[in-house]
Amino acid sequence: MNGRPRLTCKTRLDALPLDAPITVRPMRTFPVIKDLVTDVSWNYQVNRKIPPFTPRPNVEWKMDQRDVDRVQEFRKCIECFLCQNVCHVLRDHDKREQFGGPRFFVRVAALEMHPLDGLSRTELLKEALGIGFCNITKCCTEVCPEDIHITDNAIIPLKERVIDEYYDPVRWFLRKLRGEGAESQALGVEDTNV
Numbered sequence: 001m002n003g004r005p006r007l008t009c010k011t012r013l014d015a016l017p018l019d020a021p022i023t024v025r026p027m028r029t030f031p032v033i034k035d036l037v038t039d040v041s042w043n044y045q046v047n048r049k050i051p052p053f054t055p056r057p058n059v060e061w062k063m064d065q066r067d068v069d070r071v072q073e074f075r076k077c078i079e080c081f082l083c084q085n086v087c088h089v090l091r092d093h094d095k096r097e098q099f100g101g102p103r104f105f106v107r108v109a110a111l112e113m114h115p116l117d118g119l120s121r122t123e124l125l126k127e128a129l130g131i132g133f134c135n136i137t138k139c140c141t142e143v144c145p146e147d148i149h150i151t152d153n154a155i156i157p158l159k160e161r162v163i164d165e166y167y168d169p170v171r172w173f174l175r176k177l178r179g180e181g182a183e184s185q186a187l188g189v190e191d192t193n194v
């Protein structure tokens with residue numbers, strides 16, 4: 001609206017200058033179908049790559065309140081895709097084949113930080129979702145209508161997990177000793193922007 005990424009349904013008219021026409025345009029990152037309608041189906045393709053909540057077997061279904069609060073922030077997402085719309089990796093560099101986008105880092109964060117979940121999605125983050133392409137510009141956080149701290153609370157902790165898993169020299173050395181891991185996981189090879 002008026003050149004700024006925000007939800008029309010949540011923007012009050014009295015917050016806009018009324019002495020000039022109000023402009024409403026469709027999102028820029030996704031192909032326009034008609035008028036204000038864009039084709040966001042690509043997002044649902046990304047969503048399907050993410051394994052759902054998978055509880056650990058024989059675990060007690062009990063959570064600390066701080067764990068509930070941490071995950072609850074991510075569950076507030078309404079899938080408006082404003083964050084996807086402003087992310088330069090998608091919008092300007094068109095990395096849809098290699099990059100999942102902030103909305104899906106939020107979803108992975110909700111799963112990875114859930115204390116009862118037993119899966120690791122670190123490889124998915126590094127490879128299929130390309131978290132290394134994010135350079136933490138925080139544009140996604142600025143436009144989120146649910147005030148989710150996408151970069152600080154989701155993306156940065158997930159990047160730290162990828163770094164721990166693939167670039168920590170002690171882990172790398174132990175993997176070498178055990179004869180595990182591909183050469184591409186070696187320190188400093190590709191994706192140094194993680």
Ligand code: SF4
Binds near residue numbers: 086088133135139151
């Ligand atoms: S912080 Fe990362 S995910 Fe968010 S808009 Fe910037 S590059 Fe995209």
Ligand code: SF4
Binds near residue numbers: 076078081083102144
């Ligand atoms: S994280 Fe925020 S901006 Fe992104 S889709 Fe969810 S609610 Fe919208």
